[in-house]
Amino acid sequence: MSLLQGNGISLALDGRAILDQVDITLQPGEMLGLIGPNGAGKSTLLKILIGLLSASAGEVRLDNQPLNSIPPNQRGRQIAYLAQEAAAHWPIQVERLVQLGRTPHLSSWQRLSGTDQQIVEQAMINTDVNSLRDRVFTTLSGGERMRVLLARALAVEPTILLADEPVAALDPAHQLEVMALFANHCQAGGSTIVVLHDLSLAAHFCDRLILLNKGQKVADDTPEAVLSEENLRQVYNIALRTPEDSGSPLHLPWIRVDQ
Amino acid sequence: MTQKLDTASRIEMPQGKLIALLSLLLTGLIVTSLFIGSNPIPVLKAISDSLQNNQSVIAIILTEVRLPRALIAALAGATLGMCGAIMQGLLRNPLASPGLVGSSSGAALGAVFVLYFGFSSLFWPALPLGGMLGSLLALLLVYLLAGRDASIVTLILAGVAINSLALAMISLLLNLAPSPYAVREIVLWMLGSVANHSLDHLWIMLPGTLLGWLLVLGSTRSLDALTLGEETAYSMGINVERLRWRLFLAVALAVGSAVSITGAIGFVGLVVPHLLRPLVGYMPGRLISVSALGGAVMLLTADIAVRLFPAGTEIKVGVLTSLVGAPFFLYLILKTRRTQL
Numbered sequence: 001m002s003l004l005q006g007n008g009i010s011l012a013l014d015g016r017a018i019l020d021q022v023d024i025t026l027q028p029g030e031m032l033g034l035i036g037p038n039g040a041g042k043s044t045l046l047k048i049l050i051g052l053l054s055a056s057a058g059e060v061r062l063d064n065q066p067l068n069s070i071p072p073n074q075r076g077r078q079i080a081y082l083a084q085e086a087a088a089h090w091p092i093q094v095e096r097l098v099q100l101g102r103t104p105h106l107s108s109w110q111r112l113s114g115t116d117q118q119i120v121e122q123a124m125i126n127t128d129v130n131s132l133r134d135r136v137f138t139t140l141s142g143g144e145r146m147r148v149l150l151a152r153a154l155a156v157e158p159t160i161l162l163a164d165e166p167v168a169a170l171d172p173a174h175q176l177e178v179m180a181l182f183a184n185h186c187q188a189g190g191s192t193i194v195v196l197h198d199l200s201l202a203a204h205f206c207d208r209l210i211l212l213n214k215g216q217k218v219a220d221d222t223p224e225a226v227l228s229e230e231n232l233r234q235v236y237n238i239a240l241r242t243p244e245d246s247g248s249p250l251h252l253p254w255i256r257v258d259q
Numbered sequence: 260m261t262q263k264l265d266t267a268s269r270i271e272m273p274q275g276k277l278i279a280l281l282s283l284l285l286t287g288l289i290v291t292s293l294f295i296g297s298n299p300i301p302v303l304k305a306i307s308d309s310l311q312n313n314q315s316v317i318a319i320i321l322t323e324v325r326l327p328r329a330l331i332a333a334l335a336g337a338t339l340g341m342c343g344a345i346m347q348g349l350l351r352n353p354l355a356s357p358g359l360v361g362s363s364s365g366a367a368l369g370a371v372f373v374l375y376f377g378f379s380s381l382f383w384p385a386l387p388l389g390g391m392l393g394s395l396l397a398l399l400l401v402y403l404l405a406g407r408d409a410s411i412v413t414l415i416l417a418g419v420a421i422n423s424l425a426l427a428m429i430s431l432l433l434n435l436a437p438s439p440y441a442v443r444e445i446v447l448w449m450l451g452s453v454a455n456h457s458l459d460h461l462w463i464m465l466p467g468t469l470l471g472w473l474l475v476l477g478s479t480r481s482l483d484a485l486t487l488g489e490e491t492a493y494s495m496g497i498n499v500e501r502l503r504w505r506l507f508l509a510v511a512l513a514v515g516s517a518v519s520i521t522g523a524i525g526f527v528g529l530v531v532p533h534l535l536r537p538l539v540g541y542m543p544g545r546l547i548s549v550s551a552l553g554g555a556v557m558l559l560t561a562d563i564a565v566r567l568f569p570a571g572t573e574i575k576v577g578v579l580t581s582l583v584g585a586p587f588f589l590y591l592i593l594k595t596r597r598t599q600l
Contacts, residue, residue, distance in 0.1 A: 052490055076496025083490045089351035090486050090541040103484045104496040108477035152487070156495065 003028050003191055004079075004160055009048055009058035011041075011215075018044050019055070020215045026160065026193060031186040033206035033223070034195045037236055040212040042195045043084060046162050049193070050081050062160075076104030080158035084165050084195075086149050088137045094148050095133040098124055101155025120155050127151040127181060143174035150181060161185055161192045168197065179205045199240075199251040203227055211235060227251050271540040274549075281552035285333065288559040292329040293321065295566050297573075327461050332453040332562045332576070333555040334461070335517040336527055338468055340554015341547055342510045343528025345475060348482040348543030349506050352414055353536075354591060356529035357514045360414070361397035361421035363525070366511075366518035368425040369393020371445055373519075375432045387467045390519030395511035397421050402507070451524035451577015453562055464520045471513025472551075474505055479544030486543060524577040526584020527554050533591065 002025040011019040019041045026032055034042045047053040049060055051067050060067040062078065080101070088097060101123065102116045112120075124130045127147045132140065137148060146166060153161060161182065167175040175198070182192045183205055196202045202209055202223060209226040211219040213235045219226040232238055239257050242249040272280075294302050300317045308318035339357060346355040346362075357363045373379050373389035404417035429449070436442045481502050484492040489499045518524075531553040532546055539545040558576065561583075565574045 050494055052493055072498055073496040076494060081491065081494035083488060086488065086491060088486050090543060092486060092541045096542060100484055100487060103480060106480065108480055
């Protein structure tokens, strides 16, 4: 039984199909990459999976229950969502921002308990933002911000992490760091769906990839099978170079091919 | 800029200390306000008279003139400060305030409408109800015009549009008014004042105000979560849509009943949360109670100032807050423009 699944998800806006009959499953401990060109429907699919958007057809199930039958707080404790270009609207302190991750665990009147604070501390240590705790979020660099936002998501202690292009604005070192954090989350028994544009990172870190194109699922398999020459030419209009490096191929987009 | 924001967070104060300090200040101002008026009276004697149910002139001045004035100023100020903090937190916009988003002028229109047709003499709750309804309608119109994640400019423009519409309708009512006295009365009321009210006015104002405040209780955590945007707040189990309606209703109830008694008093809701925000570490939830106290302090201070001002006619407190507030608003716009560039 899968942890999170979307069955036949379709969404049409103004008569245009954004998503068309997409099936998606996420297993416990799995790191699933969602790839595809701009406008393929990756972010939309993620939003439907957490209930931010409702599908015009199809159903999302969490723990084999319909998502919309689960109380918001419970859903909030199970799934954490890292929005694309997530930001803070006020210049608040890093530690306080991470503490916001405890929101789904607390009622309106409850204060942060010692256990909550311990979880916050651990999340800050795991994302290496402990030294930034007294800084103001809006003064941080892009990489630091992403790590803090990730610490916030981890402070939820979710089973499932959904991340929408978390590494798009990061330099290579921070990209690797953030991806490693997702991998850790999965090794510890959690699951992750991550939207990516970098095919090498997708191949390197993900257990499985789903390739979307124009709202349709083109492939759903291991990274090697999904990143085939044919798929990439067909979907992205590109040809790759895949030099072998110590056993695992590197996926470098090399030239554009017109069909 | 970086340096400035980092130091800004260091002027933060512990929440308890800040609340205690502001409460102390507020109590001091309420007491001070009892001592200040057009005719000097022996206040302590007046207090003892009224406690002994002795209906002396000074006791009446104290309980029928000065006390209602101080309490109405505190109540209206608290409402405006709190609602400013709520609107700013909810819309994640430092320029949002009851005045800007049309809530105050809508309330004024509703109240003028009720006054104009004389409903308030038939049925006393008509006045605050008119204010609440007008306030809610204006708020909804601005929200619909500006849209959900409105930029600062869009929000200001929508606010300007609805404010002008409300003012135009008020002008129309004034234009059609049968007696020049009614016009004068309404115009003076619109300038915004906490003077010349009896305890009855306080009772008229109280239910809506308290109901509005009650609706706000328990929303601090949700407002904090909204710092990360509506989608992230939703993902943490916050029902953003319900929160929005609840707080809109709260603002409409509280501002509507305050404005229907005092007239529109501008800029308190804008200035107070802005000044206090660094002291609470920019957390929108904590800002609410602090801004309520701060609003009461500010309006009481302004009201004491107009009484001390040596002028033949007493200046209306709404005029004073606008005179001070408008340049502050300009400064805020310039500052936002700088950070956006």
